Amino acid sequence: MDQERIRNFSIIAHIDHGKSTLADRILELTDAVSSREMREQVLDTMELERERGITIKAQAVRVHWKGHELNLIDTPGHVDFTYEVSRSLQACEGALLVVDAAQGIEAQTLANAYLAIENDLEIVPVVNKIDLPQADPEGTAAELADLVGESPERVLRISAKTGEGVADVLDAVVQRVPTPGGDADAPARALVFDSSYDQYRGVVAFVRVVDGSFRRRERLRAMAAGTRFEAEELGFFSPTMRPAESLGTGEVGYVITGLKDVSRLRVGDTLTSEERPADMPLPGYKDVKPMVFSGLYPTDSDDYPELRDALEKLKLNDAALFYEPETSQALGFGFRCGFLGLLHMEIVRERLEREFDLDLLVTAPNVAYRVTTHAGETIEVHSPADMPAEFEQIEEPYIRASIIVPKEYVGSVMELCNERRGRYGSLEYLSESRVHLTYELPLAEVVLDFYDQLKSRTRGYASFDYDLAGFREADLARVDILVGGEPVDALSLIVHRASAYERGRALVERLRDEIPRQMFDVAIQAAIGSRVIARETVKARRKDVLAKCYGGDITRKRKLLEKQKAGKKRMKQVGMVEVPQEAFLAVLNLGQEPRR
Amino acid sequence: MTLGADGRPGGRGDRREGRGCGVRHLYVHLPFCAHRCGYCDFVTLVGRVSDHGRYVDALLAELELERGALAPRLETIFLGGGTPTVTSAAELARLLAALPTAEEVTVEANPETVTPELARLLRDHGVTRVSVGAQSFRPHLLAVLERRATPAAVRAAVYALRDVGFDNISLDLLYGIPSQSAADLERDLSDALVLEPEHLSCYELEAKLGTRFTHTYGNELARQAEAMEDYFERVVARLTGAGYRWYETANFCVDPEHADGRDLRARHNLAYWRGRDYLGIGIGAVSTVEGHRWRTTPRLGAYLAALGRGEAPPRELEPLSPTVRRRERVLLGLRLDEPLALHGLESAVDLAALDRLEELGLARRTRWDDAGETLALTARGRFLGGGVTAELLA
Numbered sequence: 001m002d003q004e005r006i007r008n009f010s011i012i013a014h015i016d017h018g019k020s021t022l023a024d025r026i027l028e029l030t031d032a033v034s035s036r037e038m039r040e041q042v043l044d045t046m047e048l049e050r051e052r053g054i055t056i057k058a059q060a061v062r063v064h065w066k067g068h069e070l071n072l073i074d075t076p077g078h079v080d081f082t083y084e085v086s087r088s089l090q091a092c093e094g095a096l097l098v099v100d101a102a103q104g105i106e107a108q109t110l111a112n113a114y115l116a117i118e119n120d121l122e123i124v125p126v127v128n129k130i131d132l133p134q135a136d137p138e139g140t141a142a143e144l145a146d147l148v149g150e151s152p153e154r155v156l157r158i159s160a161k162t163g164e165g166v167a168d169v170l171d172a173v174v175q176r177v178p179t180p181g182g183d184a185d186a187p188a189r190a191l192v193f194d195s196s197y198d199q200y201r202g203v204v205a206f207v208r209v210v211d212g213s214f215r216r217r218e219r220l221r222a223m224a225a226g227t228r229f230e231a232e233e234l235g236f237f238s239p240t241m242r243p244a245e246s247l248g249t250g251e252v253g254y255v256i257t258g259l260k261d262v263s264r265l266r267v268g269d270t271l272t273s274e275e276r277p278a279d280m281p282l283p284g285y286k287d288v289k290p291m292v293f294s295g296l297y298p299t300d301s302d303d304y305p306e307l308r309d310a311l312e313k314l315k316l317n318d319a320a321l322f323y324e325p326e327t328s329q330a331l332g333f334g335f336r337c338g339f340l341g342l343l344h345m346e347i348v349r350e351r352l353e354r355e356f357d358l359d360l361l362v363t364a365p366n367v368a369y370r371v372t373t374h375a376g377e378t379i380e381v382h383s384p385a386d387m388p389a390e391f392e393q394i395e396e397p398y399i400r401a402s403i404i405v406p407k408e409y410v411g412s413v414m415e416l417c418n419e420r421r422g423r424y425g426s427l428e429y430l431s432e433s434r435v436h437l438t439y440e441l442p443l444a445e446v447v448l449d450f451y452d453q454l455k456s457r458t459r460g461y462a463s464f465d466y467d468l469a470g471f472r473e474a475d476l477a478r479v480d481i482l483v484g485g486e487p488v489d490a491l492s493l494i495v496h497r498a499s500a501y502e503r504g505r506a507l508v509e510r511l512r513d514e515i516p517r518q519m520f521d522v523a524i525q526a527a528i529g530s531r532v533i534a535r536e537t538v539k540a541r542r543k544d545v546l547a548k549c550y551g552g553d554i555t556r557k558r559k560l561l562e563k564q565k566a567g568k569k570r571m572k573q574v575g576m577v578e579v580p581q582e583a584f585l586a587v588l589n590l591g592q593e594p595r596r
Numbered sequence: 597m598t599l600g601a602d603g604r605p606g607g608r609g610d611r612r613e614g615r616g617c618g619v620r621h622l623y624v625h626l627p628f629c630a631h632r633c634g635y636c637d638f639v640t641l642v643g644r645v646s647d648h649g650r651y652v653d654a655l656l657a658e659l660e661l662e663r664g665a666l667a668p669r670l671e672t673i674f675l676g677g678g679t680p681t682v683t684s685a686a687e688l689a690r691l692l693a694a695l696p697t698a699e700e701v702t703v704e705a706n707p708e709t710v711t712p713e714l715a716r717l718l719r720d721h722g723v724t725r726v727s728v729g730a731q732s733f734r735p736h737l738l739a740v741l742e743r744r745a746t747p748a749a750v751r752a753a754v755y756a757l758r759d760v761g762f763d764n765i766s767l768d769l770l771y772g773i774p775s776q777s778a779a780d781l782e783r784d785l786s787d788a789l790v791l792e793p794e795h796l797s798c799y800e801l802e803a804k805l806g807t808r809f810t811h812t813y814g815n816e817l818a819r820q821a822e823a824m825e826d827y828f829e830r831v832v833a834r835l836t837g838a839g840y841r842w843y844e845t846a847n848f849c850v851d852p853e854h855a856d857g858r859d860l861r862a863r864h865n866l867a868y869w870r871g872r873d874y875l876g877i878g879i880g881a882v883s884t885v886e887g888h889r890w891r892t893t894p895r896l897g898a899y900l901a902a903l904g905r906g907e908a909p910p911r912e913l914e915p916l917s918p919t920v921r922r923r924e925r926v927l928l929g930l931r932l933d934e935p936l937a938l939h940g941l942e943s944a945v946d947l948a949a950l951d952r953l954e955e956l957g958l959a960r961r962t963r964w965d966d967a968g969e970t971l972a973l974t975a976r977g978r979f980l981g982g983g984v985t986a987e988l989l990a
Contacts, residue, residue, distance in 0.1 A: 519980050520956055543828040544983040545845050547799040549931060551623055551868045552882040555889065555914060558924055564986035576952065 003184065006250045007177045008208065009124075010073040010088055012116060013098035014106035014463065018128040022098060022160040022169070023061075023072060027239060029166055030063035030070070060091075060206055060252045062236045065170045071236075071252035073193070073208075075112070081340065082467055083288050086115055087193040087268050090284060091208035091252060094122040094177030096169065097148065101127045101135035101157075105143050105430060106463035107404045113147060123148045124156065124172050131159040143431055180250030187278040188212030190247070190255075190271040192222070195262055197317040201232070203259040206252075207271060210282060213248040214255070219274035223281035227264040228274065232256045262319045290322045290338025291397055291468065292345055292447050293382040295363035295490065296352070297334030299585070303358055304333045310356035311335060314348060321348060326383065330490040330572055330584045331361060336383050338368075342447055361585055366494055367443045370395040370471050384492035387478045389529060395471040397443040400425070402465045407435045409458040416453055420445035421496060440469055444494070479504045479533070481511065482525040486575035490584065500526075505534040507587060512536040514583035519544075522577050618667030619885055621867040624655060624695070625878030626680040626688075627896070630706075633742045634809035635801060639880030639894045640678045647896065648687045651878075654903035656694050658877045658892075661908055665875055665885055670698035672864035679729075681709035685717060692721035700724050700863045702766075707745035710753035715760040725764040725862075726757050727797070733787035734780050737773045740813070741801075747787070754791045764860065766795035771827045773801050774813040774820065781827055785834045794860045796840065796848045798831045828979060844869060845931045845981055869932050871925040879909075887921065889914040919944070926971075927985050933978075935962060935970035945971070946990040953977065958984050 013019035060073045075088040089095065095116045099105055116123055125144040130137045141155040156172060158165030190207040197203055207214075214220070214234060221228050235243040236253035247253045259265055267288075270281035298307045311323050322338030339345040345365060352358050369381040372393040381387050401422070405413050410427070417424070417439045425438035441450075446466065454462050477500050481491035491511075495503050504526025511524050515538050526534040549557045571578035628648065629640045641647075673695060680688065680703050695701075702725040703718055710728065718726060732738050733747040745753075750767075757765055767788050771781050788796060803810040803817050810817075832842050840848040841861075849860035867874060876883045880894040893899055893910040902909040916924075922944035929936035938945065938961075950971070953959040958977035962970050977984050 519958060519983055541980060541983065542825045543800075544980045545800075545828070545978075546982050547802055547846055549845070549868070549928065550865060551874050551876060551884070552880070552891075554868070554882075554884070554924055554928065558920070558927055561927055561982065561986045561989060562923075564983070565989050568987060576956070 003182070003248070003250045004179050005068045006071070006180055007068055007094065007173050008071045008073060008092045008180055008250070008252055009094040009096060009173050009177050010075050010092045011096045011098055012075065012109065012112040013128075014100070014103070014108045017098050017100040017103065017106070017109070018160045019098055022096070022126075022128065022158075022166070023074065025160050025163055025166045026063060026072060026170065027061065029163070029170065030065050060237060060254075061239045062242075062252070063238070066174060068174050069251075070170070070173060073252060081344075082111075082115070083286060083340075084194065084267055085112060086119065086284070087191065089116050089119045089121060090282075091191055091193040092119075092121055092177075093180055094124060094173065096124050096126050096173070097144065098126045098128050099140055099144055101129045101137045101140045102132050104136075104140050104434060105147060105404065107402045107436075107465040108463060110147070110404065110436065111402055111465040111467070117148075122177050123150075124169070124176055125150060125154070126156045126158055126169060128158055128160055130157050131162050131164070139431065143434075146430075182210045182249045184212065184249040186211040187276045188214055188271075188273045189278045189282055190214060191282050192265060192267055192269045192271060194267055195265055195319070197262050198256075201256050201258065203257045203262050203265050205255045205257055205265055205271070207247070207255055208252050209247050209249055211249060211278065212273070212276075213246050214271070214273070215246045216243075220255070220257075220271050221274050221277060222265050223270040223272055223278070224285045225264055225266060225269055227259065229257045229259055232258050260316075262316055266319050288320050288340065289368070290320065290340060291368055291443060292339045292341055292365050293336060293368065294339075294345060294365040295326055295328065295331070295334050295361075295383070296323075296337050296349070297328070297331040297361040297363070299359040299361050301332045306356065307335065307352070307358055307360070310352050310358060311337070313356075314351060318348070320344065328385075328490040329574070330488050330579070331363075334361075338382060339365075342451070363490060364493075365447045367397050367447060369476070369494060381494075384478055384494045385489045387492075387494055389478070393473055394476050396474045396476060398440050398469045398472050399443050399446060399466040400469045401437075401439045401441050401446070403437045403439070403454070403462055404430065405435055405437065405458050405462040407433055409461060410435050410437065412457040413437060413454065413462060416450075416457055417441060420450060421498075441466075442472075442474065442496075443468075444496075477528045479507075480527050481507055482523070482527060483511070483515070483579065484522050484575045484577040485525075486577070488574055488584075491587065500528060501533050508534045508536045510587050511583065512538055514586050515577070515579055517541045518577060520576070619665050619873045619875045620667045620669070620671040621864055621872060621874040622659075622666065622670055622673045622696070622698070623864075623874060623876040623878075623881055623883075624673065624675045624680075624691070625678065625876065625881040626675055626683050627651075627678040627879055628682050629677065629679045630682050630709075631742070631744060634812065635741060635804070635807055637804045637807055638678065641896060644896075645684060647900070648684045650900055650904075651896070652683075652687045652691045654900050654909075655691060655877055657903040657906065658909065659695070662875055662877065666696070670696050672700040672867060673698040673702070674864040675701075675703045677704055679704070679706045679709065681705040681714060685714065689717055689721060692718075692723065697722060702727055702862065702864055704729065705753065706743075707750040707753035710756050712756045712759065715756040715762070718757075719760045719762065725766065725795075726762055727766040727768065727795075727862075728753050728757075728793075730767045730788065731770045732773065732776075732780075733784050734776075737776055737780065737784075740774055741770065742809075751791065754793070764794045765791075766797060766862065767791065767793045769796060769798045769831075770801050771798060771831060772817070772820075772824045774816045776824070776827075778827070778830065781830060782834070785831065789835075789838050794850050794855070795862060796835060797846055798835070798848065799846050800828060832979075841933070842978075843933045845978065866932075869928045871921070871928055884916070887916050887918070889916050923989055926989060930971070930973055930981060930985050930988070933972075935972040937968060937970050939968045944990055945988055949987045953984055953987060959988070 011019045060071055063070050073088050073091055075085045097113055125148050127137050127140045137157045141152045144155050145152040156168055189211045190209045192205045192207055194206040195203055216234055218231050220231050233243050233256040234247050268285040272278040298304050315321050320340050323335045326334055326336040349362055371381050371391045372378050374392050420441055422439040422441045428436045430436050475497045476494055477497045479493045479500050480487045508524050508526050517538055521540045522538040524536045525532045546557050571580050627639050627641045629642050632640055632642050701723045703723050704727045706729050730750040731741055731743055803814045835848045836842055839851050839854045841851045842848055843861050873885045879896055879899045882891045890911040890913045899909045922941050925941055926944045960972050
């Protein structure tokens with residue numbers, strides 16, 4: 001296709017603002033999908049995505065409109081995948097910024113709009129759901145126009161649900177989105193903006209050809225990873241896979257690589273031809289690092305091999321997932337896993353439970369810490385258990401939080417941010433009633449229960465987004481929990497010194513209620529180093545006898561004691577103390593942390 | 597705590613008792629009661645006076661069928677219930693007369709049934725020991741337990757037995773009764789001690805599943821559990837302080853020092869705790885003979901019918917493997933204050949657990965010159981006997 005007639009664009013929208021519905025309408029209108037093939041939200045393939053209403057993996061679909069080739073690049077809709085979003089946006093020249101006429105701009109809309117602006121994309125503002133009775137198309141259009149610096153008349157007003165205005169959207173794409181640049185004669189370069197794994201065909205890369213062109217069976221190289229492979233097949237989605245002989249400058253499509261591991265072809269890498277390689281890769285490649293860590297343990301220790309296999313399989317499709325074996329005296333064998341963020345963690349957990357039918361215990365998440373030892377060495381710590389007892393300095397990751405909230409909740413949001421060691425950034429009125437707040441917050445404070453708190457304190461009206469703002473020095477301490485004088489590895493915490501007492505106390509109290517009384521007093525302590533900051537005691541039982549035992553009772557009493565003995569065998573031994581697995585589950589399990 | 601009279605572990609005689617010499621301990625179950633108490637989960641029958649004669653016939657028929665298993669001379673007979681003493685006097689007399697003689701013959705009695713006439717009847721038919729189900733001396737607690745006897749009736753029963761010459765009387769007491777205060781318990785113990793019983797059995801009230809009592813008081817008992825936690829300690833402290841020997845988890849007898857050297861432990865029950873064989877006759881009765889255990893049907897009709905035909909009654913058999921027997925020896929033996937000889941029982945004991953328990957001061961191993969190694973619980977270990985035993989069992 002003539003480069004002049006190609007338009008590459010994506011849709012940016014907050015969850016539930018209608019991105020997928022608009023994509024469906026576009027496919028229908030351009031006859032890319034027959035009505036027989038049509039099903040709700042064809043682009044979201046995974047069951048999980050459909051249920052959660054989010055998109056995990058970006059895909060690209062080619063449609064034709066009035067003699068033009070339009071490539072619709074779907075972007076993941078969440079902050080944890082910001083890097084993937086930015087790569088997808090880099091593959092486009094324009095973006096539809098879709099906002100719900102009844103909801104207005106949300107934090108995620110802002111974050112993605114800024115990303116698009118940073119990527120020099122032409123933004124086509126669209127107000128969706130104008131058919132809703134509570135819609136405020138004019139107000140929303142004004143907000144949108146203000147955000148992107150357009151006049152309100154240029155804001156499209158549509159209803160993806162009814163189809164009203166969708167043709168105008170396609171016309172606007174053709175008219176307003178620039179044609180792709182790039183040199184058709186230069187050595188071939190393509191940006192990998194997403195990849196997925198197919199068990200039969202290996203890694204499938206989604207690419208945007210920037211310079212030159214790629215042919216089937218050509219020998220290719222990923223410039224950052226150094227991986228070499230043959231393009232077994234290339235083509236595009238319309239909306240199903242359509243093989244082609246080549247992909248030309250400005251075009252978007254897929255390349256089947258035959259690679260067996262997604263980590264060998266990461267998002268953001270540049271593909272070039274072996275025969276005539278480019279000198280320089282495309283800019284912006286970044287090795288994404290996990291920021292949130294937690295321990296994953298099978299509830300039944302017999303399931304450990306299944307968990308290992310499941311993680312291996314997930315990793316094939318999720319280059320950002322990190323895991324390594326971890327052994328906990330309390331929980332047995334499991335894995336320490338790293339995630340891009342909380343949502344990523346939840347997705348992995350749900351996929352493990354749903355697709356692999358595993359029953360998991362997920363320990364309270366913590367973030368990555370940078371610790372400088374007295375020797376001047378800097379190490380990254382992913383687990384409280386690995387935190388050295390002594391160190392020179394410790395740094396923790398901070399985020400820039402962007403929160404949009406009706407003005408009456410500004411006070412409670414600021415209060416929450418202050419409680420969570422936030423540093424105030426800015427306050428800006430988006431409209432008369434809606435306020436955009438920015439704060440810098442330690443990520444550790446966000447992974448705990450920030451979302452839940454934000455939601456409950458604003459009755460669900462706040463929208464929240466963040467990006468990483470780097471590492472900052474912090475006054476942190478490792479709090480150990482000791483049961484009967486023995487530290488319990490899985491219960492150690494890294495917390496800000498100011499909240500160490502409170503968190504330690506809460507854990508100790510919970511454990512006291514969960515640990516059954518033993519034949520001796522059991523001390524439960526929280527300690528920083530050798531300093532005990534909280535203590536509870538599970539008092540020894542004073543009596544434990546079977547009242548009577550005569551000739552007629554012996555069998556029953558024996559069975560009772562045998563049952564008791566079997567119960568003891570299922571307990572975890574911490575020093576002399578027997579702790580039921582359930583006690584650890586109750587204290588550790590994510591989501592069961594006592595709310596402050 | 598007292599060891600055997602010679603300060604040595606008891607039960608050494610057991611090994612001399614070879615197999616095939618016959619069972620020397622007989623239990624006779626008399627299921628009849630005037631009323632079923634709410635907390636009771638024994639095999640009992642209320643009323644049915646017309647059945648008493650047939651039941652005694654059946655008992656004697658069953659005894660005849662099993663006579664081959666019995667030793668020529670019995671050591672002990674125990675008549676339990678139910679309430680053996682509500683059995684009509686004539687039938688009770690007929691039964692007692694027909695039973696073989698034994699060195700110790702115990703009958704369980706409810707206080708309100710012990711009249712001077714009954715006391716004489718028992719004495720005249722060779723009964724040597726009477727176990728009186730006092731339970732409590734507090735009227736409000738007796739009401740909770742649905743006991744019919746008044747405190748005065750308990751005393752009258754003991755006096756009646758003393759009057760005809762019984763010198764081995766046991767009283768049963770219950771503690772941990774809903775609404776029982778610590779002061780109530782102390783007063784019950786005082787009232788019992790005033791009667792100078794040779795023997796006392798003190799049980800914590802168990803809320804047994806499925807009983808009417810548990811239905812009514814289960815939640816209240818659970819609520820009071822913490823407040824009543826030290827009642828067991830109080831019982832033991834009070835009775836040992838009064839010169840009683842805490843010879844079994846729930847049983848106390850006047851120490852030989854205060855009883856002219858008499859060993860007042862319940863010999864029949866001691867046989868259970870030492871793992872000896874015993875024969876039980878009557879409905880619901882359990883026997884353990886030469887590695888076999890059986891429980892006779894608890895259904896009166898089936899029992900009477902079978903024995904009426906001269907056949908053995910229906911029985912539920914439980915084979916006892918040597919392993920199970922060894923475990924039972926350990927769990928029963930540890931209820932006693934005499935050390936348990938470990939010889940032959942080593943495989944039933946979790947040695948790692950034993951080390952741990954010794955470290956905690958709950959159990960103690962001793963090596964004797966002639967008895968090999970023995971195992972005993974310390975005083976604290978005995979208060980936690982259930983948990984300690986569960987831990988010790990391999």
